[in-house]
Amino acid sequence: MLELILASLQVDYAFVVAFCISIIQVMVIVFIGAVLSKLGYMDNDKQKWLSKLNLTFFTPCLLFSNIASVISVERLIDFWSIPVFYVLFVSISWTLSYIACSLFRVENHHKRFVSACVMFSNANSLPVAIIASLAVSEAGKKLYWDSDDSQSSISARGISYVLFFGLFGNILRWSYGYNLLQQKNEEEDNSSVETLRNSQDEESALSERFNRQCYGSTSSSSSGSHDTMVSDHSAKLSDASVSLKSRLLKLLQSIQQCMSPPLYAALLALFVGLIPSVKHVFYKGFLHQSFTRAIDSCGKVSVPLVLVCLGAQLKHIQETQPSQDKRYRKPVFLSIFVRMILVPLCVLPLVFSFHKWGGVFSKLAEDPIFIVSMVIVGCTPTAINLAQITQVNGAFEQEMLSVLFWSYGIFCIPICTLVVFLALWMVST
Template sequence: MIDLSIAKPTSFRVNNALANWTPDAAMMAMENSHDSHPSIDHLILLVFEAVLEVVCVSLPGYIIARLGHFDADKQKFLANLNVMLFTPCLIFTKLASQLNADKLIDLAVIPFIFVIQTAVSYLVSICVSKAFRFGKRPANFVTAMGVFGNSNSLPISLVISLSQTLKGLHWDRIPGDNDDEVAARGILYLLVFQQLGQLVRWSWGYHVLLAPKSRYAEYQDETIEEGRYRDDVPRDGVLIPGLDGNVTETDDHNDSDGSDESDVYEPAGRTPVAGTSVASPSDSDDETSVPRKRSAGKHDSGIHSPNSHSVTAGPGDMTLFPRMQDLSDPDIPSGLEGYYVRTCLRIKSAVVSIKQRIVQLSTRAYKALPTPIQSGLARVWGLWLRVYNFLWEFMNPPLWAMLIAIIVASVPDLQRLFFQEGTFVNNSVTRAVSQSGGVAVPLILVVLGANLARNTQAQETSDPEEQQIGKRLLIASLISRMLLPTIIMAPILALFAKYVPVSILDDPIFIIVCFLLTGAPSALQLAQICQINEVYEGVMSKILFQSYVIWILPSTLVLVMMALETVEWAL
């Protein structure tokens, strides 16, 4: 178990170090300053091994895709399957086994570091865009590439690999710490960063930074002409479907550009809800989601999607689960099957009858109350409906898994039930969930390789602006994501590790995770958003190839070296 208790005060550590300082001690410290990590040559080899492991897992997907056996629909299906099943299993096993109620407090430093990283990347991208003299739309594209880094597939694979190859990552606060515990803690930290990034990516990123061309006033005339003369040619699948999280399409996009709903790629990833239609993987497509609007009259309580801003909360609508639909009787067969169907129908009919009776009684009781109390109850009920709709629009399988994991970790009896060796639940349920979670990372990388195979193929663009500034966009995006944020964040992270008295800042794998995220390539989901909104798709493909194939090895080497030096300096 992790000891995330508050570290000793900084003043104590500094005063203690000064009290014990002597010239001989200083000389010995200089001689032994690099004993905790390998020499530079050996470190290069270890990092190369970690990156090569990622490449080896991704390579089969690349080869199969180049041979034509791994098309976009199959990639879409596997990505959705990973988001819906394997990634939630990974999240649950790693979080629920590592956390408890006391340790959740120390993890509060992660959102603070995330905000700083996001702000630094945002300011850097603005400065780079001004230096390249980009307009608003290309500047927003560079900002999206700089702010939203990959916090799921590649960093998780690197952390797992580095935990097995690099020595000196064991935390002295944990007796008997081992490589598996190091990897589990690294994944835990990454998952928290991932969910924070998902929130911003599919709100600010989708609707503002990577909005369709029609949202910009200076492109209005151009988009009108394109809409007038555009042929109705079906669009290809997304570049990176469903990786690093999940997303569902929104009708807001259709309303803005006038495109037909069949032209918009809708990924799966929404938890199925009674009374709502869930698109199949063939129709739709991982560190969150864009809400899908629902039409009025779809639910028996008259409740609309929060996107429509029309939530009714009349007394006759006060049902706890407003999305339940009335059931229609199917054709009843004969024999044993018919008996089973009739029994189910009787049960459902009884449930519906009880529900209607409860509604009638609650309506009658509501109308008997004084008007001020009715108004208060109506406001409370309206708030409940908004929370209910928000949860079902916002939540997705990875987030549900995180919520369940936090609940299990916060209740010691539940945590022991699931993770104590020898219990029935541990030997059955937990072991099955752990096996499913082990599939998540390899499957992500296989699909990544398949998508990179598509990105290496020649792609033509009909956007004159993209043809004119595409190379400059590529360079600006790489600088904004993989170079300048690392230069600025490195001293900030070092100061945090040295002087902020929070225990996880003493964990070597946490420092490595923070450094990896400062210079990680752009998030894979950005390619999906660019495909949906038709935003510089050719440039996006080149960015993915450059960052994930060309620059990943030197970038990872520099980031790991800086992280290890920071760990040594902060001791």
């Protein structure tokens, strides 16, 4: 095993360089955002405006392009193991974050933050860059599926696996994750509970009044009592109808809180991708050259805008809040530790077991680039898009910037490089 790892270290030097360059590209765009903020082009209000514009238009375009072009009924059948892996990875991440927050007694306010950072990893831009670099390096020759395979086909398959995995992450991130990172406090929760109690008290008071009026009046005439009972019964039915409508409205409001423009775009992309006739119109019909390509072009703006705003945020917080609040250190540390250390320790043996014994259930277990892709998407740092969500919602901004800075600036290169080497060792054995 040691000899294989050392051989990988010698052969894959070009891959390490390419991987470092992909991280440096991210840092350069972030640095440009900080410079623009320093020069006065991006103050805090402009950052929030740009983030909201990105969230409302450019990010939905990106999600529509990535999901609609990849998803299909055939791929759902052939790639059934990818959503299974996603569910397993998310379940493991949520469980680990819950246990860590309980052990370290994290405040309820920050439990949602830690869960979001651990559950939602970078499942698009960074894995695609790693696989594209890996496929054209010397290490790519170890990933041949058969004798007719080539490095270009390895790259195409690996990127398709990553994008297919990423669409499930995008849907959950922009629904449940968006809701996790919203500004909430205990007073709102208590007020909602008090409102519910008051409504229940009113309902029981109405019920008691109804019973008294129906059965407690013995001195009135029978006809008058009958009219009163009918009238009060109608009022009771009316109150019950109003109560049912209010509960339905609360349910719709709860669903609406989980929705966001990117999630609407993802659902529309699923509709387009899963219906062959509609997908043909968008990708092979008259809409392809005009509408679809325009959406693709707008989607390419999303990630650079996120990184520019991220750099401007870092500069703004450095100027306004030079010393980090001690309350943030524990959730930031736990988010990085669980996401970058504990989750990979669970992902690696899980994927290795599938590679070893999963060939009976899926032919993808025999594809080396699939195994490497699943390891990569399961071990990447926290998603950069979460910074966009925190800025738009006005919650957890400083904590998220700290997590992203330490994750990408310090831990990403050594940990992800080690993880890729272990994945290459898996497929070599």
